[in-house]
Amino acid sequence: MNECKVIIMGFGAVGQGVANAISLKKDMIKQEHNVEVKVVAAADSSSSAICADGLDEQLLVSVKNDNGSLASYPEYGSDVCGIDVLDSVEYDCLIEATPTNIEDGEPALSLTLKAFEEGKDVVTSNKGHLALFFKDVVSAAEKNNVQFRYEATVGGAMPIINFVKDTLSSCKISSIEGILNGTTNYILSRMTSEGSSYKDILHESQELGIAETDPTQDVEGIDAACKTVILANSLLGIDATYSDVDVEGISNITSQAIELAKKDGYLIKLIAEVSPDNLKVSPRLVKQGSSYDVNGTLNMATVHTDLAGDVTVVGLGAGSLETASAMLTDLISILKNKY
Template sequence: MNICLMGFGAVGQGVAKAISLKKKEIKENFGFDIKIVAVADSSGSAISQEGLNAELLLETKVNTGSVSNYPQFGNNDIKGMDVLDSADYDCLVEATPTNIENGEPAKSLTLKAFTDKKDVVTSNKGHLALFFSELINEANKNKVQFKFEASVGGAMPILNFVEETLPSSKPESIIGILNGTTNYILSRMTSEGSSYKNTLEESQQLGIAETDPTQDVEGIDAACKTVILANSLLGIDCAYNDVEVTGISKISSEAIELASKEGYFIKLIAEVSKNALKVSPRLVKKNSPYALEGTLNMATVKTDLADDVTVVGKGAGSLETASAILTDIINVFKK
């Protein structure tokens, strides 16, 4: 399978590393080769039908700042949509940064791939949160596969889990922790008694929180995931503006201490149901499934037959997110 990888930040680099680590195993277990024929970042691209070396791609990015400096096949003139016309690929792996304003460039890249009859695997949330129905309809119209497990919980299996492991049970609601950064911040504030400001700064120094943490701490990231879960698993036709969102930036150490004395933690909880699409800080019991620390994500799926089923996994991380993308690539081949 020839892969075109658009976006070579933390997630894109994780995909290259994951392919390098698992290429032989995938060949042995599933009977197909994964070949990276094109990679693009914001500065340019590297394209070769013979295949690009994953380790050399990573080395080039780290040492020079762009894959456009890849030996012999690098190019800083071919970028964006032009990359899709310059490579013969089977599956687009779309890993550009999330844009909640207009979903670009992910939306245009995805729609072009569909039009060209290519399958798409994405880790992006923006275009899904804004244009879910349009994207699904276009994929179906062009009879291609569109997979986005990595867009919701990093390494936490939720979409594939419900669709493939619980096909006999109808999901009725989902409640969970869908953002690792905020969970880390709230966990640290609880254990250390530190202020929101100091804990956020620590998170940024550790690379857990972004330089601009707005999407995480104001609940935007979790709201996007709420939309994706609502559409894909519960059949609720909705978009980002339909979600009621409150972040964690106004939570004080005093509020956390008071909750702790009463036997509760404060967590940023996403609720997905036909009656509510909501992201907000809530009290959870200390001995409940929601009492997770660090960057872990979790989701409890309430079903008609299997009752409550809870999944837990790392919600952030380059290689962790790449594991979900690689799973989707394997499932694209299997179908």
């Protein structure tokens, strides 16, 4: 039986989702891939739990939820945090789920590069360091001969990066267009169905936990722009960073504008366009009943190919376990390649 020791850095909704997903699927991974996955460390911004023999994933989640800190984990809780966690225990793969930082990509950038330098594989859900330094990060993985997977950075549970690279590997991709942010899609969907104002629906989505307390990254199109950069680099080979994307959010969309569009058979959606000529995120009119007519927190993307024509994928773009499903799939891909 092979063993894979993982560290989960970042223990908010996504990190906890990963712990839950490993708990649910570790027996399946053992049976189907002959690998035992052990979480040897989990850390939030100020605390951690560390044990070389493995931690209880469910206990990690309940301790964090009950105490707001991993330091209370029985026997193995500590105040070791940040990059020091990577020096505290032997591990094989870093699962990086710290919050996205579009200013300098930290702490994801330093954590990822350190893991690479030490010959460790990395799975990330973090968009910041990739939107700013995609080429450098991917080159560092190649230079150190390690595996780097980032499916969860775009579209949560919606398959897009691995899908295009594996399933559409015979095709040349000319462009991609889609809805890459679940929060804004929820807000626009609700404004369309209810005729309510942007402000009212934003407030409601914050109460439901769909929008963040500070919703700027979502509603101003920043999150979708980061994903645009990642798709441009990884699937179209465009050497782009965040500053190359033309970005406009949804905060100026009125219920009157949505009503007018509806009368003519159209919807307003926040659309990301990824092509060699255009990297853009902006509200656009799309036809009712078209592939862009998806509601709630769903994401979708249409991939324009030379051989397969247009291929559209749809999936849940947000959620703890949903995003974790993409990260666990990436981890399984790494294990398949290794063993």
